[in-house]
Amino acid sequence: MSFDHKTVTSLGMAGALCCSILAGVAEAQSSGPNNLHLPGMRDRHQAPDNTFIRMFPDLPPFARPSDEARDLAKKLGEKGGLIDAMDNLTDPVRSITNPGEFSPNNPDNPNMTAGVTFFGQFLDHDITLDPRSPLLERSDPRRTTNFRTAAFDLDSVYGDGPDSSPELYDTSSGDIKLRVEAIPGSELVSRKGAVRFDLPRDAGNNAILGDSRNDEHVVLAQFHLAMLRFHNAVVDHLRTDSANAGKSADQIFKMAQRQVRWHYQWIIVHEFLPLTIGQAHLDNILQKGLRFYRVDDDMSNRRDRSARNPQLPIEFSVAAYRFGHSQIRPSYRLNFGPDGGQPVFAFLFDDTQDPNDPDPIDLRGGKRAARRFVDWQTFFNFGDGNFRPNKKIDSKLSSVVMLLPGSRGPAPGLPSDGVQSLASRNLMRYVNFGIPSGQAIAR
Template sequence: MGSSDNDKRTGLSRRGFLGGVTAGAATAVTLRPGAAFAEEVVEPAATSPRFFGRIFKLPPFAPANDQVRAALRELGRPGGLMDARDPLQEGPVRLITNPELSPNNPDNPFHTAGTTFFGQFVDHDFTFDNNSPLGVPTNPRTSPNTRNPTLSLDSVYGGGPNVNPEFYDPADRVKFKVESGGLFEDVPRRADNVAIIADPRNDENLMISGMHAAFLLFHNRVVDRLRSQGVPADEVFDKARRLVTWHYQWIIVHEFLPQIITFGITRDILTHGRRFYRPSPGQHFMPVEFQGACYRFGHSMIRPSYRANLRGDPGGDPATGAPAFFGFIFDPTGQGQRDPVDLRGGARAPRRFIGWQTFFNFGDGNVRPNKRIDTRISTPLFNLPLAAIPSGDPPTALPQRNLLRHLTWSLPSGQQIATAMGIPVLGPDSFPELRPLGAGLDASTPLWYYVLKEGQLLGDGITLAGVGARLIGEVFIGLLELDPASYLAVRRNWRPTLPGRNGSTGDFTMVDLLTFARVDPTSRGQ
């Protein structure tokens, strides 16, 4: 992605940004001369894409005993060390329009709010564990990953129109079924409001269901384009799916990864190769270090509330300047409501659509930022609806669930992995808040918490750094390189061919995708 084009879209100088705030992050991933030690602790790659696996053969950060479980629950409990303690009594409007009300939960001025939900959409595309018991040690190699660990959009396409005809338009089977003409960007639903989509998690909240609907419409517009170009009818679906998937993969490599791990680390992995995630072709497994810890960094970026759209709620507060629909990401009072007061999924109502200008930068001044990457998590995430938890069981505090997952997978500590990777280690002095919990967590820190602290201390909360940045970059790029159908495997120098928002080709961002799909604010009047 050309830096000048991106600067215009985001209002951010990438060269200045990477040369300034992330200098510490760049230092943090410099490999020491003795880093060959890593060869001894990288797991053999003999595993299957159908199951989870490990990158490192290292001992767990702590034993799975009652003392450790109690310490993890204490760390992740409501009102505990990780709770940003957002003043929810101020209401969803004031918490997004007056971010200074949450001093423990600062904004990230270099990310837009949509980065979070694009990241969640991607997560649902390549990993889904609904079998392993929370907090009970489990062998990853016997635990199925019910998603294909490739960035191939099977969370959208399912098995295709022949295997999953319920996702497709019965009158035009190469197109997706879209209800209401896509007017409210809602996914197709049964009479009981259950979404008719390939991955039910893409109806967890209003933003992710809106993104899923945008991808349905994106595919349908690509079909229209191919037909207008005279592509034979029996080739349209496969060509459309490849175009959609490759443009999506381009966004991941050229927009999303540079935002979260820096442009420099992304470029280094693409140019010099992967050092740690190195499965053989056909064995591109989903590593538990990524699934259970590193990639969960995105939970730190979630805001307590969002403005869903600018004009969807006729009963909205006139003081906001328009009948906008604001809501907490989750609010217990929304349970059982037909049109919930919060932004949970699983419901249909005229106001429940996304005005994307809050989430991505369309240049109209309405975009809002993410929260910084740090060890504080927005308060509503400590009280999830059970419907938002795939297993449907407590605990309902998301941080507790993330921390107990370290026991499930017997994950090594952040310090152990940093040592194995030859990356400077954050020592106990970086975690003084963990000492009172006991269990030695300040010296042997759960990987998720360690990655968040790296982002906080080394990346200024703007990007990931150290262990987190390197492993996330290697897994993303590795899964693309090992997928024989991806653009990095088929045609590494390929560039986008669909027109962007300005009509040109050769680059493609989420703003361009939403514009092409005609769900941008200009085409929808959102």
């Protein structure tokens, strides 16, 4: 089975994303209830109706939730099963330079760069968070809390704002910026001796950020960091404008926050969606409106309210948007290393690594070390020929996500319930929520 643009669109992905963008614009100056998942911190309050809905409530589930169905789903997604691309994981460099030999079942996508995958992961974490649905029990989307706002408002970055989430902010300059920290020794392993930065961390190396999942691996952590630094750069830019000389720190913060959100939403509409579903499909949605996704807050046509607080379809969260997992490469060139030195190549995950190693050879998160930073030329096209593609959207997942870190101890941002295959997790949740088959939805 493969997924083309039409299939993904029929599942409502683009409609849900477009609605989230519009809601983000409507809420650009407000703060919704969010949740910081930091060690020792309590959950923040959530609106009781901030749950999920069904886009196709009249369609029967692909499989009735049961232990037998879950066991079959788990087995189908296990390492060595039908979904495993069976990549050769012996050499992270040759995995990139010789994909035909090392990943014959996992073709590159020449139309997307490697960074598109992680931009997609970042925006997913900005609109959905369901940490409480058990993997071995039936789940009801109407009783499942989404701990993110469904709008692209960067609540995963800003938390509940400077007053309610002060641990995310740095006011030492007199303005309200987001905290970042230099990586000690990074100038020794970086081109031109540049100092590199990391997310703020506590004494236990736990990242201090609005969503702990964004420290799942180095690339995502560095992308989150880029958003923090972008906000800070916008604050500095606004301060150079004489028209803002008399504005307070809070006023400048709100102006910067709005501009950051608008840039982020522009990239989603003008770059991410055209790359993912095609410009023609996107134009059709923007011009003719939504076809399947109805923005109902509580299924009672309260559109004045739901336009500001949309609820995401469970078919999007659990099924359609999971296509991004097939775009993951086994390995990446993280950075170029120092002038005259060797680049850093590594597999995204390697479960054989010691979880207590301060600088493991894979790209798992929760670590700070001199070489654990990203040179973005590998991940996006800057016109210098250094970018690499991601993988095609199909029914195969790279072998590195068929055995997520966890067998030797907890890994930051990753599940710890014993099911290590990402494919198995996806399929088990598909069963738990009673999602219809893709064929039934397409018909």
